[in-house]
Amino acid sequence: MSSVLPSSIRPAVEETEAARMKSEYRPISSHLAIAPPVSVVIPAMNEAENLPHVFRTLPDWIHEVVLVDGNSTDETVRVARELRPDVVVVRQVGKGKGDALISGFAACTGEIIVMVDADGSADGEEIVSYVSALVGGADFAKGSRFANGGGTDDMTPVRKLGNRALCTVVNRKFGARYTDLCYGYNAFWKHCLDRITLDCTGFEIETLMNIRVVKAGLRVQEVPSHEYNRIHGVSNLSAVRDGLRVLRVILKEKRVRRGGRRPAAVPAVIGQGRGL
Secondary structure, three states, rough: OOOOOOOOHHHHHHHHHHHHHHHEEEEEOOEEOOOEOOEEEEEEEOOOOOOHHHHHHHHOOOOOEEEEEEOOOOOOHHHHHHOOOOOOEEOOOOHHHHHHHHHEEEHHOOOOOEEOOOOHHHHHHHHHHHHHHOOOOOOOOEEEOOOHHHHHOOOHHHHHHHHHHHHHHHHHHHHHOOOOOOOOOEEEEHHHHHHOOOOOOOOHHHHHHHHHHHHHOOOOOEEEEEOOOOOOOOOOHHHHHHHHHHHHHHHHHHHHHOOOOOOOOOOEEEOOOOOO
């Protein structure tokens, strides 16, 4: 049996319900909203010129931005705080992209974590596709430049060939179905960190994660993504050096069974909307 609210109290009830919905759900569009808070982790070293573009593409419904500063000598931290006063800045103690991401993951408070590069190559508007894949049932949403709808402006023919070869090896050795291997635009539920161990420091971190989520039996969904050229500066990536590091990770993972998760190092959080 239905009941009708008296007209005198209906506006107050509707206002209370609207406030509850606003606190529990983050509107993405006029017809779509999500409940899980989303953290975006951005490892950066001397990326002050690129951050305005990177931050501008991030959707306003994300829960937090965690910037991991790799001891920048430019104005990376200052620019980040000017662009987003509530940014969480983590001082990287070690070196390398893998070390930076691990530190950033530990500082996240959201239920979903998105990995975004600071060079302007990733489009923040694609985050909704990653989050949709996770909310739809995936544990790990893996960006792919070579899935239908994806693309890249940045990879040389040599790097494409190397990525394809390494991807084929991983698919055959670990039973994966990846179309891309060495891409840093990914997202996952934070609880997945309890199922995989992250213990590498360099650019091979993405490959390690891709292998270990498969070994852990997590549900992976590829998300088509377009990679753009770096806007300013020069990348620290070395096709030969880092390609060999990726290959070593693959060979090592084939020999080692999945073990328990090692305790993560506690990062030095140096501010959320505060000065150094």
